[in-house]
Amino acid sequence: MKGQVKNIFIEGPISGRFIGEKIAAHQSKTIIGGHSIFLGQVRGDILQDKKVVAIEYTSYPDMALDIMNKIREDVILKYALTCMHVYHSLGKIKAGEICLFVFTSASHRKAAIEACSETVERLKAELPIWGKEIFEDDSFQWKVNHGGHGGH
Amino acid sequence: MKGQVKNIFIEGPISGRFIGEKIAAHQSKTIIGGHSIFLGQVRGDILQDKKVVAIEYTSYPDMALDIMNKIREDVILKYALTCMHVYHSLGKIKAGEICLFVFTSASHRKAAIEACSETVERLKAELPIWGKEIFEDDSFQWKVNHGGHGGH
Amino acid sequence: MAVKVYLFGKLKELTGQAELVLEGISDTDQLINEINTRFPKTKNIPCLIAVDKNIVHSITPIKEGQELALMPPYSGG
Amino acid sequence: MAVKVYLFGKLKELTGQAELVLEGISDTDQLINEINTRFPKTKNIPCLIAVDKNIVHSITPIKEGQELALMPPYSGG
Numbered sequence: 276m277k278g279q280v281k282n283i284f285i286e287g288p289i290s291g292r293f294i295g296e297k298i299a300a301h302q303s304k305t306i307i308g309g310h311s312i313f314l315g316q317v318r319g320d321i322l323q324d325k326k327v328v329a330i331e332y333t334s335y336p337d338m339a340l341d342i343m344n345k346i347r348e349d350v351i352l353k354y355a356l357t358c359m360h361v362y363h364s365l366g367k368i369k370a371g372e373i374c375l376f377v378f379t380s381a382s383h384r385k386a387a388i389e390a391c392s393e394t395v396e397r398l399k400a401e402l403p404i405w406g407k408e409i410f411e412d413d414s415f416q417w418k419v420n421h422g423g424h425g426g427h
Numbered sequence: 428m429k430g431q432v433k434n435i436f437i438e439g440p441i442s443g444r445f446i447g448e449k450i451a452a453h454q455s456k457t458i459i460g461g462h463s464i465f466l467g468q469v470r471g472d473i474l475q476d477k478k479v480v481a482i483e484y485t486s487y488p489d490m491a492l493d494i495m496n497k498i499r500e501d502v503i504l505k506y507a508l509t510c511m512h513v514y515h516s517l518g519k520i521k522a523g524e525i526c527l528f529v530f531t532s533a534s535h536r537k538a539a540i541e542a543c544s545e546t547v548e549r550l551k552a553e554l555p556i557w558g559k560e561i562f563e564d565d566s567f568q569w570k571v572n573h574g575g576h577g578g579h
Numbered sequence: 580m581a582v583k584v585y586l587f588g589k590l591k592e593l594t595g596q597a598e599l600v601l602e603g604i605s606d607t608d609q610l611i612n613e614i615n616t617r618f619p620k621t622k623n624i625p626c627l628i629a630v631d632k633n634i635v636h637s638i639t640p641i642k643e644g645q646e647l648a649l650m651p652p653y654s655g656g
Numbered sequence: 657m658a659v660k661v662y663l664f665g666k667l668k669e670l671t672g673q674a675e676l677v678l679e680g681i682s683d684t685d686q687l688i689n690e691i692n693t694r695f696p697k698t699k700n701i702p703c704l705i706a707v708d709k710n711i712v713h714s715i716t717p718i719k720e721g722q723e724l725a726l727m728p729p730y731s732g733g
Binding site: 290291292293294295296297298299300301302303304305306307308309310311312313314315316317318319370371372373380382384387388391392395 | 442443450451459460465468523524534539544547
Binding site for chain 4: 332335341363404406
């Protein structure tokens with residue numbers, strides 16, 4: 276792994292408090308005019324009459340971090356971002372908990388907003404991460420992502 | 428003012444902690460799959476060789492809340508949102524501090540993201556709020572919003 | 580007939596008034612003329628007019644008890 | 657020649673293996689055939705192949721010491 280590759284993985288859910296602290300840490304950067312944030316939250320879907328109570332995430336972390344590094348470089352350059360932060364949960368995340376936190380900051384709002392959206396689409400399409408939907412009776416099925424427009 | 432009109436105004440800056448608490452309050456809503464957040468932060472721009480140290484916001488609150496109520500109803504219906512929260516600061520907000528917090532939640536990410544962006548554009552175009560840019564020597568100038576695509 | 584007029588942003592600064600009570604104003608053109616006469620500095624300031632919290636885009640009659648507002652272009656967010 | 661193969665998601669579940677060391681594999685088609693032969697349940701599972709953490713889309717030679725991975729379609733986020 277290269278020296279500058281940043282970790283994005285967090286064991287367990289991402290708390291509101293953690294997100295609030297990351298936001299507050301940007302107060303010293305007075306060239307920022309807008310932040311855009313996307314949060315993925317585990318849905319308690321009903322699938323074949325059974326309720327999803329959690330999603331268990333696994334990854335191929337070395338490959339995921341290399342690809343995330345490339346996405347980060349591409350998007351920061353394309354939108355002239357001041358900064359970008361991405362966090363993805365691993366392990367069992369309960370319905371209602373947050374499993375993805377994408378945070379982009381720029382001088383102007385359009386750059387921050389478009390960069391955030393593009394990063395979300397790309398990481399969903401390109402990062403080797405798998406979700407296993409766990410039902411209330413402990414049975415499970417492997418999650419399938421239904422597109423969006425992908426990142427390729 | 429109608430009974431269901433929600434206040435959006437906060438005296439002073441919006442803290443990371445407040446934002447984190449609002450996020451955490453959504454854990455019980457397990458039909459949500461994605462949250463989109465936009466944060467406006469006061470930039471320390473250099474204008475005519477002088478640095479902006481703060482923006483002082485004033486409003487015509489009764490009119491602003493009526494219009495925000497209409498924007499909220501339109502956008503929630505259009506994107507089938509689970510919920511929307513909007514906060515705007517009044518008073519003197521220092522460079523680096525957050526003055527706008529728009530928070531939309533939906534079952535699927537595209538609805539949350541597009542709704543957030545549309546709400547930001549509409550409130551900038553439609554809400555009677557004025558920013559006065561204050562320089563380090565206490566002189567000031569009235570802020571001018573440069574478009575985006577507006578909301579009309 | 581007396582009407583109350585709120586002034587905001589740069590218009591409040593230039594007039595030194597947050598609100599005024601005006602007599603004998605029967606439409607929005609008269610309102611603008613009266614303000615520009617009393618406060619000549621406001622003449623070239625772009626200005627939106629709200630009658631009972633609704634923006635009006637053309638000359639509009641004013642009735643007793645209505646709430647008027649003169650507003651520079653918005654710059655929130 | 658021995659190569660290490662990582663298995664993920666549903667492929668890890670169906671094989672009961674997180675990693676395997678395979679002998680005598682010289683390209684990615686041979687890799688897939690070997691896995692399908694050892695673990696017949698994997699035959700109809702859509703599968704991406706990574707060689708040294710890069711996805712390959714056509715038959716690719718495998719060299720000693722490379723890191724291989726068999727991965728179902730991604731479902732992160």
